Amino acid sequence: GQQLNQSPQSMFIQEGEDVSMNCTSSSIFNTWLWYKQDPGEGPVLLIALYKAGELTSNGRLTAQFGITRKDSFLNISASIPSDVGIYFCAGAISNFGNEKLTFGTGTRLTIIP
Amino acid sequence: DGGITQSPKYLFRKEGQNVTLSCEQNLNHDAMYWYRQDPGQGLRLIYYSQIVNDFQKGDIAEGYSVSREKKESFPLTVTSAQKNPTAFYLCASSTVGGNEAFFGQGTRLTVV
Numbered sequence: 404g405q406q407l408n409q410s411p412q413s414m415f416i417q418e419g420e421d422v423s424m425n426c427t428s429s430s431i432f433n434t435w436l437w438y439k440q441d442p443g444e445g446p447v448l449l450i451a452l453y454k455a456g457e458l459t460s461n462g463r464l465t466a467q468f469g470i471t472r473k474d475s476f477l478n479i480s481a482s483i484p485s486d487v488g489i490y491f492c493a494g495a496i497s498n499f500g501n502e503k504l505t506f507g508t509g510t511r512l513t514i515i516p
Numbered sequence: 517d518g519g520i521t522q523s524p525k526y527l528f529r530k531e532g533q534n535v536t537l538s539c540e541q542n543l544n545h546d547a548m549y550w551y552r553q554d555p556g557q558g559l560r561l562i563y564y565s566q567i568v569n570d571f572q573k574g575d576i577a578e579g580y581s582v583s584r585e586k587k588e589s590f591p592l593t594v595t596s597a598q599k600n601p602t603a604f605y606l607c608a609s610s611t612v613g614g615n616e617a618f619f620g621q622g623t624r625l626t627v628v
Contacts, residue, residue: 407558409558434615436615436616436617438619443622443624444621444622445520445522445606445608445619445620445621445622446559446606446619447619448616448617448618451615451616491558491559493559493617495615497615503549503561503564503574504549504559504561504615504617505561506551506558506559506560507558508556508557508558509558
């Protein structure tokens, strides 16, 4: 299957810091999604992007759909302890619906005291 | 409340036995999916179904089987042919006309 490269693999930050992570693909996607997963739980959808160049915010989270359609970025501002978890990007080739998703390998975010 | 329910949360299986994982949704979603998650890896698609009585293989379907007899239900059977079945299994469903998948809480399967 297709591969999504997500970086960094892990991040260790202090509370209050801003966070940036990205996801790149070797092929074009027309849908980009960002999920957060807590330990032992299912991923929860954070942001959905459907248009190249689109910039969408959800509280302290901001995600962008890369103009080349081969990448996406997620930023978290002023991190707090509940931001800890694994963040996954996911892409779909079409935006017609019910499309299977390809997931990245995840970025593990840890907040150090 | 609407959502996706997976059961059981934890499952132990002896080698050579088949086991079925349950996934039920009351979101009226057409599409349902099964993913497998291993430590340090992303989610890999096992099977998906876009409509009742129809399903397609994902990237790692070998050793698994599914059925979609009802819109609300998409059970996954892990057969004895699956050589490395210990993993975290996630079920998801998605909206008509959208690609946002919503996940259940997962089933952790351990072969003992």
